[in-house]
Amino acid sequence: MRVIVLLKQVPDPEQIGVSRTKGTLFEKGKRILNPADEHVLELAAELKSKEQADFVALASGPEPVVEVLRRAYAFGADQCYHLVEELDEGDHFAKARALAGAIRLIAKERGEVDLVLAGKGSPAWGAGQTGARIAAELELPQALWVAKLRVHGRELEATQLAGGEEQVRRVPMPALVTVDPSANKPRIPNALLLMKAFKREVKKLALEELGLTPVAFAAGTTQMRIVRTYAPD
Amino acid sequence: MHVTQIISEKCTGCEDCVFVCTLKAIRMEGGKAVILEHCTDCKDCWKRCGDGAIYSGETSAASAAGPQQSTEDWRGVLVWLEGDDSGLQPASREVLAAGRRLADDLGVYLEAYLVGGSGAARDAVSRGVDRVHQRAPAAPHTGLASAYESPLLGLIRQRQFEIVLFPDSLPSWELAPRLAQRLQTALYPPVSALTVDFETRELLGTIHAYGGTYFSEVTTGGARPQIALVRGNAFPETSADPSREGEIVQAA
Structure with a gap:
């Protein structure tokens, strides 16, 4: 089976502040891998050893995004792809369309994808809407907030966690799954693995390669615009 | 010229649209609603219609064209x-x-x-x-x-x-x-x-x-x-x- 892991680089929650005069958030330090995505990498690593899965990682954004893909190599990824784009971060529609395009391109290059894995959400808005958006783009069935995942042939047994209750669902592959942080305890890659990861090649993809028409990104209508940000009293 | 139209196969003859139209621009003919010439496309009727029998010809063309439609x-x-x-x-x-x-x-x-x-x-x-x-x-x-x-x-x-x-x-x-x-x-x-x-x-x-x-x-x-x-x-x-x-x- 082939697994594609979607990774996101996010502002470090410990390293942000709010400008009182401008009403905007600012970042003081380097961006980090979305903490929820560590659990996604762990699950992919487990699928690689249990199911002999081909473990592919994909992240999109400007150049520094490459750093989160190095972490995927340290978790044992077979190949990492960086979709280089500078789309508005509040434009979940365009981001999802671009990532779906990249997944199609990778499937053409490497073979059919059976499972797309994403994190449950990110610290900024806790949203986690990109996974289901990509599933819609690729016409895939999905299971969100999955705490336990078993593979039975071409079918997944997914235990979803909602409001403290578990519900088990069977989903045919190919499918998209978002991983609940309770699913596992991510390993901590040692220094040697991290150093080796630094030498691996990250393949670059460009938006122009995806065959998306400019109308795919109807500028000005699909993004969320922050009017102001403030700290509650 | 109005663009509002009735899909007569879907119209059940409930007369909700006749009731809601303030211009009296809808009449019943043979148990089905008919839009009259002086309709101004205010859309009150198609928001009202529970059977999906009223639509705007113009709007469906716009939806086919993509997201570039008026709010x-x-x-x-x-x-x-x-x-x-x-x-x-x-x-x-x-x-x-x-x-x-x-x-x-x-x-x-x-x-x-x-x-x-x-x-x-x-x-x-x-x-x-x-x-x-x-x-x-x-x-x-x-x-x-x-x-x-x-x-x-x-x-x-x-x-x-x-x-x-x-x-x-x-x-x-x-x-x-x-x-x-x-x-x-x-x-x-x-x-x-x-x-x-x-x-x-x-x-x-x-x-x-x-x-x-x-x-x-x-x-x-x-x-x-x-x-x-x-x-x-x-x-x-x-x-x-x-x-x-x-x-x-x-x-x-």
Whole structure:
């Protein structure tokens, strides 16, 4: 089976502040891998050893995004792809369309994808809407907030966690799954693995390669615009 | 020349549109509604029609062309509700309250897509929904997305609601982003406050960032529909009034 892991680089929650005069958030330090995505990498690593899965990682954004893909190599990824784009971060529609395009391109290059894995959400808005958006783009069935995942042939047994209750669902592959942080305890890659990861090649993809028409990104209508940000009293 | 048209195969002859038309531009002929020449395409009738028998020829051409349509074409508020014969779920009652207030502010109908029994439908009407599109729950273990996605998408496309609200729950997270992607619009993360700009009819939502360390006010500008998730315990429930009237129709 082939697994594609979607990774996101996010502002470090410990390293942000709010400008009182401008009403905007600012970042003081380097961006980090979305903490929820560590659990996604762990699950992919487990699928690689249990199911002999081909473990592919994909992240999109400007150049520094490459750093989160190095972490995927340290978790044992077979190949990492960086979709280089500078789309508005509040434009979940365009981001999802671009990532779906990249997944199609990778499937053409490497073979059919059976499972797309994403994190449950990110610290900024806790949203986690990109996974289901990509599933819609690729016409895939999905299971969100999955705490336990078993593979039975071409079918997944997914235990979803909602409001403290578990519900088990069977989903045919190919499918998209978002991983609940309770699913596992991510390993901590040692220094040697991290150093080796630094030498691996990250393949670059460009938006122009995806065959998306400019109308795919109807500028000005699909993004969320922050009017102001403030700290509650 | 008006563009509003009647699909006579769908028209059941209920005369709701005749009743709602302030210009008396609709007449009944042989048990079916007919639009008269002096229709001004105000869209009151096709927002009213529960059978999907009225549509704007111009608007359907525009939807085929993509997202470049006027926000004017989108009117009305839709809420996603769940319940059983004993009534609506608590989270659904809160979403209903949020939707009712926005509908009043905008001067439009509040409609609901309800998954649940007739008790829940009556509860929805008594708490302020003008029209309930009711359907029975899908078999357990079927994916929510597969069961409700296309009927809901069909309803939103046909009625062109300007605002669609969901509670902050797993079913909503499964459905709302998929709908937002297919409708090429933004999805507001769970909001704890909602206001509308009376002129632009834009929705301004307050979202919690970094686990509530910061609050952000967000908007999506020209996007329609404006789809938002509603945080729990943020909107006080409306009280139930059994004498309140509303319409309950069976939904796909």
